[in-house]
């Protein structure tokens with residue numbers, strides 16, 4: 001049974017201008033209880049955090065602990 | 081193999097990151113120092129409070145929440161005068177987390193600060209440290225034009241529970257600001273003197289319900305026979321919140337003469353008040369109130385019926 | 401990160417604590433304090449810094465027993481009555497006696513509890529003759545303060561490993577098998593004692609939003625604690641007493657009666673009328689809530705719009721800052737202003753959680769399970785209505801008892817084949833070329849839970865559930881497919897969820913009476929004290945299927961008078977009061 005490519009929007013948004021993942025910051029990735037955030041390379045070759053898995057409890061440690069205010073937690077579309 | 085344990089790194093190694101040329105690198109160092117929970121990190125974090133970058137300074141102010149003592153407090157006081165509001169706010173919050181009385185050493189010199197923000201934060205910080213030396217400057221701060229300052233000053237005085245400060249609190253209980261009056265009335269609760277009681281009685285006629293509620297509640301602690309008639313009058317207050325506290329206080333004061341007046345309140349459609357009335361009628365255990373209670377023995381509100389049954393049992397036990 | 405790596409490591413410790421949420425950290429601190437030489441490991445699937453139900457903080461203690469405000473006897477009575485009498489009181493009574501000491505200890509960690517202007521505790525009167533709710537003004541710093549203590553005590557912390565099975569041998573616990581959630585590497589921890597604090601089974605039912613993670617409980621608590629205890633042979637008590645809570649619809653967070661109630665907020669029907677008198681969460685209360693919705697008088701609301709502006713502002717301040725801060729975002733997004741509109745509420749999905757009901761791994765007043773050396777505390781252990789302070793306090797009991805236990809114990813020998821078998825089970829979904837992803841297995845299980853297990857409980861429906869679950873299990877065991885280590889974590893969770901679903905069905909079928917209001921409303925049966933005034937204990941049977949038996953309720957420590965027993969029954973407002 002092959003897998004499909006169904007799209008889904010994710011609730012957590014990271015402002016990559018503010019994100020300092022370049023400097024080794026992984027605070028939001030570390031604190032997420034559901035472990036759904038990851039660090040990725042941007043088009044310009046720097047790094048930024050992003051939401052990789054749509055499995056969010058909208059609990060907010062990622063936003064509260066980010067040292068630069070780069071993370072915004074929105075409510076998952078299905079329940080907002 | 082993936083790293084297993086969280087590490088306990090050497091503080092000096094972590095602190096080396098504070099020399100990183102980029103602010104973000106230094107922020108990371110601050111975060112790691114905070115996670116160490118090792119007091120050896122305090123001097124480094126105190127240094128970061130004067131970093132050139134506001135983001136680093138803010139992170140350092142937040143990080144100091146994890147530490148205590150005079151050096152931590154001193155660094156936070158520096159941050160209270162920062163040019164950036166976010167840094168100042170972070171420092172003010174961290175100051176309220178101090179627990180060690182010795183940390184107050186760094187705050188005492190600033191309790192007369194001309195800067196309102198610093199003054200409010202230092203008063204808030206020293207409150208829970210209960211330093212007797214804070215009394216005098218706190219009393220002086222009651223004259224401050226800002227109600228926020230006056231409110232914090234009342235807090236400091238109230239926590240010290242020193243009878244010498246009664247007249248200051250009494251004055252604050254008549255402050256022009258509603259919230260200052262409210263906290264000052266609550267702060268009087270440690271004193272069972274006539275002075276405290278009369279200030280609280282006067283406040284039962286305050287134009288705003290918050291001070292009336294605080295006064296009605298605090299009379300349970302500070303009041304004696306003299307306040308009973310006033311509390312009974314408060315049973316007719318426009319706000320159920322005030323009536324509820326009056327009921328509660330009359331119960332605590334054992335004011336059996338008020339029981340027949342409390343009895344009818346149990347049939348009002350205000351659930352919180354009904355529960356309280358039933359409990360207090362039980363505490364007072366006046367046989368004549370039995371009929372008020374008996375009507376609600378099978379009430380649909382579980383709290384009411386539980387309290388009613390308890391009250392009836394007390395009345396019957398007292399009669400037997 | 402996330403690519404599957406082959407690896408296995410083995411380490412030893414005296415006490416392994418699984419779950420670093422609420423109960424776990426306290427167990428670690430207490431064990432270390434009592435036995436500073438003991439080698440203690442605190443292991444969590446997430447990161448201890450921000451894991452578990454209290455990851456963002458808490459509004460307050462729901463069940464503090466503070467001298468002068470409530471007595472241990474009164475508290476024990478309340479809890480017994482709220483659980484229809486099915487309660488071994490010793491654990492509740494010990495909690496009630498010792499929790500004040502824990503409050504003071506938490507206070508010394510820097511966790512603030514509301515004090516009045518003289519620095520004395522300011523306990524809010526809520527639901528009983530006694531007074532139990534103690535607000536936490538800086539509740540958002542709970543986890544930070546705990547973490548700081550763990551670091552100071554130099555507790556060994558292992559993050560991002562999920563425990564999947566316990567090891568046993570010589571009739572006692574021998575350790576646990578764990579899997580890294582980002583690399584799928586194995587870690588075998590040999591331990592003389594194991595303390596479990598893995599939280600609730602929060603992903604059992606499916607929320608009405610359909611979002612798998614839109615649960616009441618922290619969604620990382622997926623029921624491994626129950627599944628591990630079950631497979632190790634421990635007894636689980638009263639699993640048919642589900643957790644069901646009245647929540648803000650769609651948002652699925654607490655509304656929250658404990659904050660708003662004392663200030664005059666209440667639950668109302670579509671006409672804005674009260675229909676239940678007591679907002680204290682209980683099975684009876686949920687039954688009334690359910691009836692109102694079924695009776696066409698819904699939606700059900702939390703009503704605050706009759707309150708004074710100052711009061712609403714105060715409620716907003718508390719509810720929107722700590723615990724579930726996105727609550728404020730949610731209302732803003734919907735344009736709900738507490739001053740103007742009522743807040744729509746709904747019934748949560750079902751789960752297992754003693755924190756709010758009474759089911760879980762059976763423990764005594766020392767937090768000991770039925771397996772020597774194995775402890776459980778917090779939401780997954782069966783001490784009723786335990787909430788946060790219960791997790792802390794019973795975590796402390798477990799830590800202290802385990803510290804003594806390991807002093808005179810050596811490692812139990814276990815069968816190496818158990819490790820190989822677990823490796824094969826865990827890695828099976830990684831060995832396939834394609835198949836069914838874990839989210840579909842999970843969705844189907846949980847959808848079936850809603851269809852067939854959600855009360856009111858009907859025998860025929862529960863039999864159907866068992867049949868469907870067996871089909872899903874067949875698919876899970878033979879066709880589940882994952883592409884990376886993260887998905888493997890979800891696959892293992894799907895398996896725990898299915899185990900819990902099977903246990904929920906079996907336990908509910910076994911108790912042929914109705915009890916605990918909506919929690920175990922079996923429509924074909926009335927309450928039957930003669931035959932069912934007892935615990936039910938579920939274990940793994942010899943055939944590998946759940947087996948249930950009755951167990952006597954221990955003689956009460958605190959007597960309950962006859963007329964106190966209906967304290968939580970009959971909660972419907974009389975028509976005259978509701979002004980119909």
Ligand SMILES: Cc1cc2nc3c(=O)[nH]c(=O)nc-3n(C[C@H](O)[C@H](O)[C@H](O)COP(=O)(O)OP(=O)(O)OC[C@H]3O[C@@H](n4cnc5c(N)ncnc54)[C@H](O)[C@@H]3O)c2cc1C
Nearest residue numbers: 419421422423445451452453462563599755778779787788
């Ligand atoms: C939204 C909400 C609001 C609440 N409000 C209040 C309140 O106001 N007052 C109150 O007193 N109580 C409240 N409670 C209840 C209280 O928070 C809980 O009862 C208590 O925190 C439970 O503690 P615990 O240790 O059992 O579980 P948790 O604190 O949830 O910890 C469980 C831990 O186990 C870890 N874990 C799970 N599975 C695994 C695995 N397989 N391997 C390793 N680790 C694992 C998790 O990551 C987590 O860290 C609330 C609960 C919720 C969900």
Ligand code: SF4
Nearest residue numbers: 019020025027028066
């Ligand atoms: S915490 Fe903030 S800065 Fe750090 S990686 Fe995440 S988004 Fe970037």
Ligand code: SF4
Nearest residue numbers: 032056057059060062
């Ligand atoms: S809101 Fe919570 S679950 Fe969602 S990404 Fe942030 S920390 Fe993770």
